[in-house]
């Protein structure tokens with residue numbers, strides 16, 4: 001089994017670290033945020049992710065995961081060092097901001113001694129980053145023996161633990177053969193179960209990650225456009241998606257229309273890929289259009305909401321169900337709700353929000369709104385319900401309950417949570433389907 005260290009205990013670092021420990025490796029999780037490390041030692045997770053807390057607790061008991069702020073000790077004790085710090089979008093340019101990755105690489109170099117180390121980039125990074133990290137380490141420690149590997153993650157928030165342990169593929173990019181055997185051993189518990197491991201060079205590994213996320217973002221925006229057309233043409237987008245998805249070359253997944261994609265990955269990665277493509281003088285028109293349409297989506301959603309409310313939002317009280325960027329997460333980053341609700345507020349609507357996890361971060365984003373402890377509380381006496389996130393508990397709300405709780409029985413559903421036949425008795429607006437009354 002391997003000795004591994006994760007530098008950065010954010011989403012990717014913590015989930016991957018816990019999963020490697022669960023697979024039997026010895027993992028040290030390092031972060032310069034002392035409060036976070038103290039909390040982790042007490043079993044307090046910085047994020048909400050299904051099964052993560054239990055997995056960490058079990059690994060702590062088995063003593064194969066530990067938490068520290070001491071990078072030096074962690075580097076010394078580990079053969080494989082993962083860099084799992086953030087790569088946010090540069091606000092001005094849209095490029096991936098690599099300053100955290102480079103700073104960590106320089107710090108790691110300081111603590112490297114004589115043993116060979118594999119430095120793994122798991123954060124989503126543009127092509128050329130592995131080479132840049134290599135240069136940084138070489139400059140800081142010319143005698144250091146190491147290889148830099150690109151090992152992108154494909155974890156969905158909310159399902160990250162399960163995605164890690166049941167991957168569609170594991171991608172390992174390296175520019176020499178030496179680190180490949182180390183990485184193969186690291187992933188052996190998964191490849192022994194038959195999961196695929198693809199080896200390639202670092203540039204290709206980076207491209208695989210960006211192309212995958214951008215393709216999925218494009219697929220979502222494609223079904224969103226088809227949904228808009230279905231609405232006008234009188235077709236039903238649910239059946240269209242079903243019929244299209246039955247073609248095994250296309251597949252059913254990521255064909256759910258919605259208010260646009262959000263989260264910490266698709267918006268950032270599509271933008272970074274667009275910028276990279278331009279630098280290589282090879283513009284990606286489909287990705288450019290995907291980004292532009294996703295940005296425009298909130299205004300389309302606003303006019304849909306406004307039309308449903310009879311053209312006037314002023315003084316209307318809306319019960320908003322869900323604000324996180326998708327279900328099963330407390331993450332608000334780039335959530336479509338942010339733009340939509342701020343426009344509704346500016347247009348004079350009063351907002352009563354309920355989200356099973358959104359109360360933690362939501363109030364920072366919506367200081368003008370009231371947060372409730374249940375859907376029923378938010379719905380009570382409102383002029384309309386607006387469903388923005390597909391939390392499974394919203395599925396249980398019946399048309400009769402909406403009718404009983406709302407002042408006027410109007411439901412605007414931007415996630416197509418309900419079957420049309422189940423919504424008789426309320427005016428029900430959804431995406432790409434006829435309005436029922």
Ligand code: UGA
Pocket residue numbers: 124153154155156157158213216220253254255256257258259260261262263264265266269325326
């Ligand atoms: C995404 C990818 O799915 C992961 O494979 C990848 O590893 C991760 O980014 C990353 O790069 O770290 P995530 O951001 O957790 O994962 O979220 P998704 O489940 O992919 O959803 C992204 C957005 O698309 C959400 O706003 C969601 O509501 C929206 N979406 C998704 C739709 O509107 N329709 C769909 O059919 C699917």
